[in-house]
Amino acid sequence: MKGLVTKSTGSWYQVLTDEGKAYDCRIKGKFRTKDIQTTNPVAVGDWVEIEPENEPNVAVITLLHERKNYIIRKSVNLSKQAQILAANLDQAFLVVTLASPYTSLGFIDRFLVTAEAYDVPAGLIFNKLDLFSDEGLEILQDYRLLYESIGYPCFEVSALRKTGIEAVSAQLKDKVTLISGHSGVGKSTLINAIVPRADLRTGTISDWSDKGKHTTTFAEMIGLTYGGSIIDTPGIRELGIIDIEQQELGHYFPEMRERMHNCRFSNCRHINEPGCAVLEAVEDGDISASRYDSYLSIYHGNDTRS
Ligand SMILES: Nc1nc2c(ncn2[C@@H]2O[C@H](COP(=O)(O)OP(=O)(O)OP(=O)(O)O)[C@@H](O)[C@H]2O)c(=O)[nH]1
Ligand SMILES: [Mg+2]
Ligand SMILES: [Zn+2]
Numbered sequence: 635m636k637g638l639v640t641k642s643t644g645s646w647y648q649v650l651t652d653e654g655k656a657y658d659c660r661i662k663g664k665f666r667t668k669d670i671q672t673t674n675p676v677a678v679g680d681w682v683e684i685e686p687e688n689e690p691n692v693a694v695i696t697l698l699h700e701r702k703n704y705i706i707r708k709s710v711n712l713s714k715q716a717q718i719l720a721a722n723l724d725q726a727f728l729v730v731t732l733a734s735p736y737t738s739l740g741f742i743d744r745f746l747v748t749a750e751a752y753d754v755p756a757g758l759i760f761n762k763l764d765l766f767s768d769e770g771l772e773i774l775q776d777y778r779l780l781y782e783s784i785g786y787p788c789f790e791v792s793a794l795r796k797t798g799i800e801a802v803s804a805q806l807k808d809k810v811t812l813i814s815g816h817s818g819v820g821k822s823t824l825i826n827a828i829v830p831r832a833d834l835r836t837g838t839i840s841d842w843s844d845k846g847k848h849t850t851t852f853a854e855m856i857g858l859t860y861g862g863s864i865i866d867t868p869g870i871r872e873l874g875i876i877d878i879e880q881q882e883l884g885h886y887f888p889e890m891r892e893r894m895h896n897c898r899f900s901n902c903r904h905i906n907e908p909g910c911a912v913l914e915a916v917e918d919g920d921i922s923a924s925r926y927d928s929y930l931s932i933y934h935g936n937d938t939r940s
Contacts, residue, residue, distance in 0.1 A: 636699075639680040640855040647676055647695060649684050657693040659684055665698050677704065677718040678853040678865055679810060703753045705812060708874025716876050720812045720853060720865045725755045725805075727789075729815035729824060731762045732770055732777075737816055739777075743928035744873045745814065746786065750886035751878050754812070757787035759802060761820040764792040780922050784889050793824035803828050808861040817848045817869025825856060825866050832856045834866055880933055884912065887929055889921050904929070 637657065641648035647659045659682075665675035676682060676698060683697035704721040720726075728745045730737040742758065749756035758781055760774055778788045787805065791798035805811075806828070813821045822834040834856075837849040853867045884890045884904055890912050894902065898909025907913075915921040 635684050635686070635693075637682055637684050638855075639676055639678050639682060639695075641852060642674060642676065642678050642854075643852040644674060647682075649682060649693065649695065651684070655691075657684055657686065657691055659693045659695045662694040662696055671715050672706070673715050673717045677721045678855050678867075679704075679721040679723060679812075681722065705748060705752055705754055705814070706876060707748065707870065707872075708876045719814060719867055719870075720855075722810060723754045723812050723865075724809035724862075725757065726812040726814060727757050727759050727802075729759045729761050729813060729819040729821050730777075731760070731816075731819045732773060733765060734762065735816050735818050737819065739924045740928050740931060741816070741873060742781075743925060744875055744932065746781075747878070747883070747886045747928075747932060748873065748875055750888070751875075757789070757805075759789045759791060759813075759824065761791050761793050761824060763790050763797065764795050780925070784925075791824065791827075793820045793827045796827045799824075799827050803858075803860075806858060806862050806864055810855075810863050810865070812865045812867065814867050814870060816871065819869070821869070822850050822866055825864055828864065829856050829858060832866075875932055878932075883929065883933055887925060889915070889925065890929065893921075903933075905933070 635651050637649035637651040639647050640650050649657045649659045661676060676695060680701065681699040682695045684693040685696050686693045701721045703723060705719040705723065705726055706716050707719065708716055726749050728742060730742060746756050766774060782788050789798060789802050791802060813825060815821055818837055822836045825832055826834050826836065835849055848868050850866055850868045853865060855863050855865045857863045884894055890904065893911045893915055894904065896911035899907055902910050904910050904912035912921065916923065916926045
């Protein structure tokens with residue numbers, strides 16, 4: 635029987651079959667993702683084959699269907715291991731807050747690079763607008779201009795006050811969407827604002843001051859009545875990038891990608907080469923210094939800082 639993985643706790647998976655029946659499943663056998671060692675062989679969004687067990691609504695996952703794409707990150711402690719956040723995505727949004735907690739530009743860029751590398755269209759949702767000072771709103775406009783000019787859709791919301799929600803909802807129609815971001819940025823609060831019946835557990839005020847505390851502990855897919863689905867995930871503290879060669883990194887920065895064919899050398903690393911079109915654009919301010927800093931940071935392997 636074919637089914638869709640809608641929830642994953644790490645050891646148990648909830649699988650929804652085409653007939654709309656939900657099964658609690660365990661995995662049987664070995665599942666591999668290319669040559670990458672993953673902590674979770676099966677992820678939310680995966681299509682799998684299941685075989686029902688003797689108990690009602692219990693089954694085993696026997697086969698993993700090929701993925702269209704996925705978002706993956708290096709595990710924080712086990713450097714050889716990777717974690718698949720979700721699979722078969724139409725788009726991925728990073729929920730960003732500029733205070734409580736702070737999301738750095740480096741973190742945003744690592745998320746966008748990962749999405750580019752794994753062929754998932756990405757965008758940014760700036761949350762907690764109700765907390766922004768005038769100065770904060772100005773910084774926000776700078777960020778928004780920067781990322782929209784590169785081609786990433788940006789949204790501004792207050793999940794708590796339920797402002798700006800309609801525009802996000804419209805963007806989700808008929809698509810499978812991953813929601814990611816640091817713990818406490820308001821991912822579950824936002825999804826509750828979009829889908830009230832989801833009734834996801836959200837943090838209390840004291841929770842987010844402690845970045846180590848996660849309110850959401852497993853990934854879960856929630857269907858939208860108007861078509862499509864949205865995936866809530868546990869907060870991530872660090873976003874380690876795996877599996878990207880230094881030589882291909884520039885391709886995952888769209889503003890570099892569109893200029894690098896003008897570099898004098900075809901194997902230009904865009905670091906100190908003469909006639910580098912990317913460096914020229916950085917000097918002219920056509921490529922933002924923060925984006926270029928992120929490029930250098932990932933290039934040199936300083937890629938796990940939050
Ligand atoms: N002021 C304000 N607070 C918000 C907003 N959205 C969420 N919060 C608060 O931020 C805290 C964390 O919200 P959650 O939705 O649990 O955050 P999360 O991103 O799901 O966190 P994890 O599940 O730990 O990854 C809660 O206290 C929310 O009430 C907002 O728009 N404005
Ligand atoms: Mg949550
Ligand atoms: Zn170059």
